[in-house]
Amino acid sequence: MGANEGKQAINRVVVVGGGTAGWMTAAGLASMLGPTGLEITLIESEAIGVVGVGEATLPHIKNFNDTIGVNEAEFMAATSATFKLGIEFVNWGRKGDSYIHPFxxxxxxxxxxxxxxxxxxxxxxxxxxxxxxxxxxxxxxxxxxxxxxxxxxxxxxSTYRYAYQFDALQYAPFMRSHAEARGVTRMEGKVVDVALEPESGRVSALTMDDGRVVEGDLFVDCTGFFGLLIEKTLNAGYDDWSEWLPADRAVAVPCESAGPLLPYTRATAHEAGWSWRIPLQHRTGNGHVYSSQFLSDDAACDTLLEGLEGERLADPRFLRFVTGKRRKLWSRNVVAIGLSGGFLEPLESTSIYLIQEGITKLLELFPADQDCDVEVAEYNHWMDLQFERVRDFLILHYHATERDDSDFWNHMRTMTVxxxxxxxxxxxxxxxxxxxxxxxxxxxxxxxxxxxxxxxxxxxxxxxxxxxxxxxxxxxxxxxxxxxxxxxxxxxxxxxxxxxxxxxxxxx
Amino acid sequence: MSAERILVRGTPVQAGVIGAYLASRWLAAGRALELAIDPEDNTAAPFVTRPSIHRLHGEIGLPTDQLFARCGGSPVLAAEAQTADGSSVQLPFSAFGVPRGGLEFHQYWLRASRLSEQADLTEFSLSLALQNAAHKPPLAQLAQLPVEFGIAFDRAAYGNALLSFAKAGGASVVESGNEQEQDADLVIQCSPDAGAPKWHGQELTIALESDIPGLEWHHLSSAARRFASLAAPLSNCAPEQAEWTRLAVAENERVADMRELLSINDPLASSRPALQRKAEVFVACGRIPTEDYEVFTPPEWLAALWARGVRPRRSDRMAERLPDAQLLDWLDQLRGQIASLTRQVQAA
Known part of the structure; x- marks a missing residue:
């Protein structure tokens, strides 16, 4: 008799949300556990936009791609990717300074x-x-x-490694084709209702806008900031870290490429935040992360547009966020991966790394049945540590400065870390x-x-x-x-x- | 007169390990190192080192092969420790079996043992097979095999060899009682009775433990390496002192976890959080989570948990990717290879 006989085995995973986090999760699970009979369904709606997080990455993504069998050349071409050897930080220690954090x-x-x-x-x-x-x-x-x-x-x-800069809006479809080729079922539509088991409080099924009901044993919430399952349904709670990282908004806009194709991302500090510049094959990704306590949306947008190196390709898009993480990234039978689990500003390109770490840990601890409190606790313990250590490193960038040219920098320089x-x-x-x-x-x-x-x-x-x-x-x-x-x-x-x-x- | 002076107190082998490392990595013009030797070392047991000895010898330029020959060296592929019920357990330095597809071997073993009766997990350890063989392979041959190993030395001979090395590197060696303590900027005390390691003021205490072979070596070598890596003027090193103590205490906590695992009647009932985490996760899914600053390797933790009767209730799902027949064949082959390799080594 198997150890999990008589208990509800976990054989059906439902991923809700199809952006970077959703399709990476589906592709990772399908590649590593698909051959064991695990059924993976991904629900996404074309009517819901994706944030398209993480155009810039860290070297660990190469391990992820290699593990799930991604061909590098195909991936680069499909996502208009460039190589990345580090991140340039401009104006951080003092105005006019520049250094590169290399890989x-x-x-x-x-x-x-x-x-x-x-x-x-x-x-x-x-x-x-x-x-x-x-x-x-x-x-x-x-x-x-x-x-x-x-x-x-x-x-x-041999003294360096490399990562990629890619178009996140092309990356999700690339991962989708990889995942679907390995048996993942995609369902188009919105989730309008979440059913819970009366006794355990676990999610049992999702109802879609066309009336279809999708049952599952384990659910992965990749619904972004909204946190449909982890927060709206299970109320996991949120640790707010804006005390140390007060940036709470971003405005993003792509522009035409200008100049040579550079193998690094640039992060330029401004009056109350910083802007990114990510060179891709076909365009440059730009954005301005800032604190609304210290800077208005209009001023932030102006700063971003003034700094563009090429012709603007779209209207600026605003995002709001609270830096921090869910108190429990895995609660009952829901695992939050991606923005639904937490948000740390992309200063060190950690968004996709944290997605990858969430997938890897889920694979390592993948439960046999619903009796998995230990696996859940271990997952949360590990991810908490990862988030906290990234958080400290991000705080360092703001705190280790001589800048005193704005209220924002005076606050960051003198705060208690x-x-x-x-x-x-x-x-x-x-x-x-x-x-x-x-x-x-x-x-x-x-x-x-x-x-x-x-x-x-x-x-x-x-x-x-x-x-x-x-x-x-x-x-x-x-x-x-x-x-x-x-x-x-x-x-x-x-x-x-x-x-x-x-x-x-x-x-x- | 030297600007800085360190005095090390201990038995020949204790002061020897510290002295050899600091003579090579710390001593310089304007610095003095004095080793005050307590000749009363009545320990009969050999001085067992862990696999990190190769790195340490390499760092300071000690010829391992020559010391092996001169100091009665014998390879150690697993440390032997006592458990609560009086039995002993061997903690191998290298993995059981071989990992496959990113998954540790014991997960495959767990799955195979549900399909059919299997030889005990310990039968799949090349380290244990070689450790328990009648004759240990020569050093040169061991270095070619996929196993980690330490060396057990004759305590007195190795201690004296290290003292000679330290002396050649500029340290002075005196018998305990003849040292000049009043001039020392720092006294490094090797003490089996100290409760916890600590570097505070002008005294650095290395808390030595020897109940698990190799621990004494680990504490000494780790203390010396860490001290050197935090080198700072001895009159102005408060942050370095705090960091040295923090890391040494953290390591001691991990040792205390292992000691409790070996000595407690019910390892799952431990009140030590890190040990409880290890035991619970291992039971739940066969994984062994690690902390920062571990002393023992995952195979050692696996062997200890196994010996104490802690068993996972399931194997990792990723082990199911291998078809049943292929899995059982692979295990048979692996066991055969270990036996064959051990025979070859014996015959050589």
Missing amino acids: GEFGLPNAGVAFHQYWRKFAGQPGVGSLDEYSLPVIASRLGKFQPPSEDPRSVM PDSLAERLELFTAHGHVSAYDHGLFLVPSWVAVLIGQRVLPSSVDARVSRQADAEVLRHLAGLKGHMEKAAGSMEDHAAYLARNNMMRAAA
């Missing part, structure tokens, strides 16, 4: 001492330059170059040491990139740096910088790489 390392460690420690000791000396100059992905980004990393760990070409972040800052500012954890998205090089990029310089350096003669370190720095420049220079032009590898979308 890779800075320099190379020496005798166990992190590279940035050596750089810090000699920063400001002639020829040493900025920390950026010792990062291959940063140099390549500035040059508009791209090449996949080497698998040889001895090569400097979570203890976990305050302790990190204290450790780094002393002697440049970075507290590492095992379970979190952002690793040591990411913290170093943002801290130093935003002028949080340690007052002193690791005491071991003095073990090496100054002249020797300076020689090493010069050699490394030259080596990086040469390696980046040898890489292919980003647009040429896309074209040569049949990754460009065919003209409509």
